Amino acid sequence: MECVRESTTASYESAWKNRVNWNHEQGSDPLSSSLITILQFLTDLANSNSSYSSVNTSRSMLSSTLDPIDGYKIGEHPTVVQLLKGCFNRKPPKARYNSLWDPEIVLIYLDSLPNNSDLSAAVLSKKLATFLALATISRVSEIMSISFHSLRFSPTAASFSLTRPKKAQHSGPLKSFVLPRFKGKCCPVECLESYVAISREWRDPDSSALFLSIRRPHKPVGSSTLGRWIKTCLSDAGLDPSSFSAHSTRGDAASKAVKQGIPVDTVL
The missing domain is CATH 1.10.443.10 (Intergrase catalytic core)
Structure with a gap:
């Protein structure tokens, strides 16, 4: 899709591979829009030492890939939003550099x-x-x-x-x-x-x-x-x-x- 840039597509493809691998281990369908399995997937991703950015990318990928839940896009579902807030509070993004060079x-x-x-x-x-x-x-x-x-x-x-x-x-x-x-x-x-x-x-x-x-x-x-x-x-x-x-x-x-x-x- 031309509305999605190449860099975003590459990030989503990587996130989707993680999703497919996780579902394979769980014996579930990666195309399922079950709220429980989506929450578990994002939770397991956060608990695997993935950065908040990685979890958020997966959230966006799921929104663009799977069907809405309860009338919400997955990334905008209130329960998913609360989960991501918890991920952010527990592991906020760190500054890439601790100092500057001249x-x-x-x-x-x-x-x-x-x-x-x-x-x-x-x-x-x-x-x-x-x-x-x-x-x-x-x-x-x-x-x-x-x-x-x-x-x-x-x-x-x-x-x-x-x-x-x-x-x-x-x-x-x-x-x-x-x-x-x-x-x-x-x-x-x-x-x-x-x-x-x-x-x-x-x-x-x-x-x-x-x-x-x-x-x-x-x-x-x-x-x-x-x-x-x-x-x-x-x-x-x-x-x-x-x-x-x-x-x-x-x-x-x-x-x-x-x-x-x-x-x-x-x-x-």
Whole structure:
């Protein structure tokens, strides 16, 4: 269904497999809308050390898959709602990170690298991915969806848009970004221009992806690859790779922006 995004479908498929396995062990029908078995399934899932998020995903999956109960969608049934409140109170979601890192550390590292024209394609790709993660405060999946055909350069800035909605976007036009030019080697726009130049010979004219695999046949890279590139760059800058993921660039860049005096509403 086009109203459900690919990431949601993947989460539901995983939750459904858990549901089928549980029902197989119980000797029951996974397509049954019995309130008792649904409550037991969610309870057992919560007691198996699954996170609240996982239990909630299963609740949503059941709502979209099974028939309503007592006139309610399963996820909106009062008893299911009470169960999920109990799960939340017993095991509330924890913050992913206990501390922040200063983006200045990464910028100093990037500034220490040779000129863009002297960098290998691998290093330039990682540098650009990290620059864009910090400059746009975007998720890796959103950076992956930057449209190559939307790129526009001017003497003062570069602009581009995404090929798909942002995770929290449910209406309106696709998100666009404008990045100003800066002096020195820490300019995302100059890095972007260098990447476009070095990757031009790899490109399929019909491909809309900005980031391509370094190895032949130079297919568009996925979120996991981009995340690995960014995490490698953070590690090379001296950060502990076991403590921070590529996604940490969002919170750290946003916090740095607020500390620099940018209004919270603008950051949001």
